[in-house]
Amino acid sequence: MQVTVKLFAFFRDNRFKVKDLAFEEGTTVEMIIDSLCIPQAEVGVTMLNGRHCKPETVPEENDVLGIFPVIGGG
Amino acid sequence: MSDKIFRINMTDLSTSVEEVPAEWAAHGGRGLTSTIVAAEVNPACHPLGPNNKLVFAPGLLSGTPAANSGRISVGAKSPLTGTIKEANAGGTAAQLLARCGCKALIIEGQPQAGKWYGINVNPDGITVQEETELVGKGNFATVEALAKRLDTKHGAISIGPAGEMKMASANISIKDPESKMRSAGRGGLGAVMGSKGVKFISIDPKDGKVAVADLDAFKAANKTFAKALTNHPISQGLGQYGTNVLVNIINESGGLPTKNFTLGQFDGHEKISGEAMYDLIQARGGKPKHGCHPGCVIQCSQVYNDANKEYKTSGFEYESIWAMGADCCVDDLDLIAEADSLMDDLGIDSIETSVAMGVAMEAGVLKFGDGEGICRILREEVAKGTGLGRIIGGGAGMVGRSFGVFRVPVVKNQAIPAYDPRAIKGIGITYATSTMGADHTMGYSIATNILNVGGSLDPMSKDGQVELSRNLQIATAAIDSTGMCLFIAFAALDDDTCLPALIDLINARFGLSLTGDDVTNLGKAILKTEKAFNEKAGFGKEDDRLPEFFSTEKLPPHNVVWDYTGEEIDSFWNF
Numbered sequence: 001m002q003v004t005v006k007l008f009a010f011f012r013d014n015r016f017k018v019k020d021l022a023f024e025e026g027t028t029v030e031m032i033i034d035s036l037c038i039p040q041a042e043v044g045v046t047m048l049n050g051r052h053c054k055p056e057t058v059p060e061e062n063d064v065l066g067i068f069p070v071i072g073g074g
Numbered sequence: 075m076s077d078k079i080f081r082i083n084m085t086d087l088s089t090s091v092e093e094v095p096a097e098w099a100a101h102g103g104r105g106l107t108s109t110i111v112a113a114e115v116n117p118a119c120h121p122l123g124p125n126n127k128l129v130f131a132p133g134l135l136s137g138t139p140a141a142n143s144g145r146i147s148v149g150a151k152s153p154l155t156g157t158i159k160e161a162n163a164g165g166t167a168a169q170l171l172a173r174c175g176c177k178a179l180i181i182e183g184q185p186q187a188g189k190w191y192g193i194n195v196n197p198d199g200i201t202v203q204e205e206t207e208l209v210g211k212g213n214f215a216t217v218e219a220l221a222k223r224l225d226t227k228h229g230a231i232s233i234g235p236a237g238e239m240k241m242a243s244a245n246i247s248i249k250d251p252e253s254k255m256r257s258a259g260r261g262g263l264g265a266v267m268g269s270k271g272v273k274f275i276s277i278d279p280k281d282g283k284v285a286v287a288d289l290d291a292f293k294a295a296n297k298t299f300a301k302a303l304t305n306h307p308i309s310q311g312l313g314q315y316g317t318n319v320l321v322n323i324i325n326e327s328g329g330l331p332t333k334n335f336t337l338g339q340f341d342g343h344e345k346i347s348g349e350a351m352y353d354l355i356q357a358r359g360g361k362p363k364h365g366c367h368p369g370c371v372i373q374c375s376q377v378y379n380d381a382n383k384e385y386k387t388s389g390f391e392y393e394s395i396w397a398m399g400a401d402c403c404v405d406d407l408d409l410i411a412e413a414d415s416l417m418d419d420l421g422i423d424s425i426e427t428s429v430a431m432g433v434a435m436e437a438g439v440l441k442f443g444d445g446e447g448i449c450r451i452l453r454e455e456v457a458k459g460t461g462l463g464r465i466i467g468g469g470a471g472m473v474g475r476s477f478g479v480f481r482v483p484v485v486k487n488q489a490i491p492a493y494d495p496r497a498i499k500g501i502g503i504t505y506a507t508s509t510m511g512a513d514h515t516m517g518y519s520i521a522t523n524i525l526n527v528g529g530s531l532d533p534m535s536k537d538g539q540v541e542l543s544r545n546l547q548i549a550t551a552a553i554d555s556t557g558m559c560l561f562i563a564f565a566a567l568d569d570d571t572c573l574p575a576l577i578d579l580i581n582a583r584f585g586l587s588l589t590g591d592d593v594t595n596l597g598k599a600i601l602k603t604e605k606a607f608n609e610k611a612g613f614g615k616e617d618d619r620l621p622e623f624f625s626t627e628k629l630p631p632h633n634v635v636w637d638y639t640g641e642e643i644d645s646f647w648n649f
Contacts, residue, residue, distance in 0.1 A: 008322050009315060009349060017344075044307070045526050050328045050631060052530065066326045070307035072525045072564050073317030073348075073374070073392050074518050 001025055003032065004064045011038055011069055023059075030055035033067060044070030076285075077177035082193060082200050084270045085124060085183030089200040094177055102134035104160040105555035105600045106178050107149025111158055112603045114180070117610035121153035121262075122240055122269040124184035130171065130231070130275075131179075133557015137172025137284035138292070140579050141300040143557045144168050144367030146248060151611070152261035154242040154426070154469055155486040155511040158607040160554065161258035164366030165248030168557055170229035171195060173279035185271040190238075193275045197282040205273050210235060212419035213247045213255050220276055221253060229277030234421025237264030239459045241467030243426035244268065247418065254388050255418040256366050260513060261488060262469075264421050287585035295578035302572035304371050306565040308527065312374040313363045315348035317392035320492070320520075321399070322347045327524055327533065328632045329497035331490070332400040333442055334432040335483045338497050338629045342405025346395055351378070351407060358383045372561050378411050387415040393514075396492035397428030398448060402435060409445030416452040422467060427456075429489035430470040437477035481623045486511035486613070495620060496629040496636050498523050498533040503543035503638070506618045507646040509604035515560055517547035521567060528567030534634055540646050548597035548649070555596065556580065598649060605647070615644050 006018045015036060023032060029046050033055075046053050047066040059065055079092040101109050107129040119125035128150045135143040146168035152159035171179065174197045185191065192205040208216050213234045220230050229249060236244035244264030247255040286292045303309055311319055321343055324330045328338040344350060355362050358379040365373045366389060380386040390411060398410045417424045431448050434440060439462070440447035455463030465476045470489040474482030483490040488511030495502025500519025508516040519542055523533035531538050553560060556576065566572045577588055608617075624636035 006326070008326075009311060009319060012349065042307070045323065045524070047326050050326055051534075052327075052524075052526075052532065066323075068323050068326075069311060070525075070527075071311040071315070071319045071323065072308035072521065072527060072561075073312060073320040074514060074520060074560075 001059070001061045003059045004062070005032065005036070006064065006066045008066065008068045009071055011067060026058055028055065029053055029057045029059065029065065032059070032065060038067065042069050044068050076175065078175055079178050079180065080176045080195060080200055081180045081182070082202060083183040084181060084185045084191070084272070087202050089202065091199045100596070101555060102136070102177070103131055103145065103147040103555040103557050104149070104162065104551060105596060106131040107147045107160050108158055108600055108604050110178060110180060111149045111151065112607045115151055117151070117607050119151060121151045121156070121266060126151050126266055126269070128181040128263065128266045128270060129178055130167070131177065132168035132172040134555060134580055135583060136168040136557035138286055138583055139369065140296050141303060141369055141371045142559045142562055144369055145557050145559055146171070146258070147554060148246055148258040148263050150263055150266045152263070152511070153240070153265045154262040155488050156611055157486055157509060157511060157613060158604045159261035159263060159510055161245070161260045161263055162554060163248045163256040163258040164370070164559065165229070165250045165256035166367060167229040167231050167248045167277055169367065170277040170279045172284050173282040174277060175282060179275070181267070181270050181272060184269065189271050190273045191271050192273055194278065195275060196278045197280055208273055210238065213421050214419050216274055217249050217253050220274060224276055224278065226253070230274060231277070232274040232421070233264045233267045234419055235457055235459070236420045236422040236467055237268040238273070239464070239467065240265040240268045241422065241464065242472065243423045243430070243467055243469045245421055245423045247421055250366050251368055252388070256389060257418070257423070259423040259425065261510065286583050288582040292579060292582035295575045295582055298571055299575035299579060300371050302565045302569045302575060303562060306569060308564040309372045309561070312372050312561065315352050316362070316374050316376050316390065318351050318390065318395050319348035320392045321396065322349065323524060324493060327497060328629070329494045329524070329533065330396065330400050331483070331492065331494045333403050334401060334436045334481060335490070335494065336481070336627070338494055338631060340400035340403070342403070343400065345405045346399040346407055346410065351390070354407060355379070364388060370559065372559065374561060380408060380411070386411045387418065390414055393492050394424035394428065397425050398431070398445070401429060401432040402445070402448060403442040404445035404448065406445050409449065413445070413448050413452060416449060420452065420457055422456065425491050426469045426489045427466065429483060430466050430473045433470050433473040433479050433482055434466060434477070436481060437473065437479050439477065482621060484512060485620060486617055488512045493520055494629055496624055496634045497632055499536055500531060500533065500539040500542050502620060502636055503539050503643065503646060504547065506620055506643050507543065508547070509601060509608055515550070517543045517550055518560070518563065519543050519546060521564065527564050534632060536638065536642070540642065544646055544649060547601060548594060550597070551600040552593045552597035555600065615640065618643055
């Protein structure tokens with residue numbers, strides 16, 4: 001399946017901003033993060049199609065996954 | 075040096091230094107400004123008349139070496155909202171006022187129309203002189219001139235032309251360590267200062283120091299406290315990207331108010347994001363990391379240079395960038411920086427004014443996306459006080475009423491900031507119930523709705539949001555009393571050592587033995603004092619509501635509406 005993966009803040013360093021990537025059916029958000037060599041402990045927020053999702057969430061074809069480090073402001 | 079109340083009456087220019095009444099002794103910052111305003115200002119008074127009072131108060135810990143304790147609170151009855159108001163800012167004034175032994179500075183009365191004054195605060199009291207040279211000058215020229223008259227170490231609090239013209243969105247500027255502006259931004263307090271005929275306040279602490287009752291305990295607590303702040307990953311992200319790191323995540327959530335609150339995402343988000351800003355700052359030799367007051371260990375400010383690598387602005391915040399950016403559909407950071415600098419100089423709130431521009435765009439005064447137009451209106455209309463300039467300077471509600479616009483994002487006539495309450499419901503509860511009108515900083519539900527700080531709550535579900543906002547508003551009222559920057563809250567929500575260390579700092583400063591419950595009770599008492607003032611000023615439950623369009627217009631991309639009943643909102647006050 002194709003998933004559009006968006007990275008933010010320093011997760012972009014030596015990686016990318018946005019990329020369409022192919023994963024096997026059943027791949028979880030957590031597995032996608034591992035595949036990008038992003039330490040799970042650094043992940044603050046993940047969103048699937050603009051809604052917060054969990055590490056065990058399984059994306060579907062053409063979903064958009066946003067991966068953010070722990071950030072804040074306001 | 076013991077703390078005193080400094081007072082000046084602008085009607086007859088009399089000054090006094092008074093003992094602190096027992097019932098004010100435990101207060102600082104917002105708790106003190108709100109307590110004084112509630113005690114001494116008739117809630118029915120006109121905000122720009124002789125019976126309103128303008129109160130400045132450093133926090134309980136300001137002037138000590140405690141990390142991040144340099145916030146100053148400013149309070150009065152607001153000309154924008156008609157409610158009680160507290161706005162706080164960084165800069166050096168809080169620390170310097172505290173070193174003068176000034177627990178609060180109260181400015182009351184009103185001089186003869188057309189007369190302007192400069193006030194000096196020092197450990198011996200207040201002096202006042204008529205001012206002519208700086209009248210009509212912007213904040214930057216004012217601060218520069220004061221540096222020549224006095225020295226560069228003195229503190230300065232000033233208003234720009236917007237405050238002199240008593241525009242309802244005029245702010246009060248606090249000089250920072252680099253002689254740039256930090257703003258007590260919201261609610262038109264600059265107009266109140268203008269109505270008192272005060273162009274500036276200079277602060278000279280001489281060799282004044284803040285006494286600490288138990289220095290060893292203080293040092294130990296400060297070490298723990300500073301470590302909790304620097305260890306939190308959010309502090310690290312704030313140092314690199316500033317608060318503007320939020321553009322992309324709020325956009326991704328579908329809650330970034332765009333095109334005067336008609337969309338939840340902005341096509342140009344990437345160009346105005348914290349990531350893009352960091353790259354530009356680096357390429358142009360600016361500073362991504364910069365503190366607004368000495369002792370800040372988070373350093374969320376920055377120095378933003380223009381394309382010629384010349385200084386353009388600092389303290390370039392998410393809220394301002396969102397408002398001129400997404401809300402007005404401007405995707406050019408340099409134009410937004412230009413407008414930000416103009417607003418610092420004019421002394422006008424960059425949230426209120428930019429949201430007002432968005433409403434003006436909807437009315438057809440200028441086109442969405444016209445960043446040049448925003449700068450032109452600031453320079454040629456607002457700065458000169460033309461009819462249009464005064465309407466814009468009157469805030470978003472004023473623009474809406476003047477041009478017959480239906481979609482006007484305000485609560486209690488104060489512009490709603492950078493998070494759409496339809497898609498992020500927790501912040502909507504804060505906007506509705508805040509004693510100050512719409513203000514995200516009063517109870518920052520974004521932390522738990524979006525950022526997974528202090529737990530997580532689904533931003534589009536109503537469950538738990540009222541309780542969340544209540545707990546945050548109580549905690550915020552207490553934090554705002556300490557002189558601490560609100561960004562300590564991220565560490566406080568996640569790190570069990572942070573809040574106890576903060577309480578230890580207060581105890582060591584004053585020789586007290588406060589507990590966590592005392593601090594919570596302080597927060598509750600402040601909110602109730604503020605609400606009681608508002609009720610006497612004529613505000614009721616029906617004012618704790620969001621504008622109608624949030625309930626009737628679905629916000630893309632999630633197509634959600636604001637769907638709280640009045641009863642649900644009112645349950646906020648069940649404490």
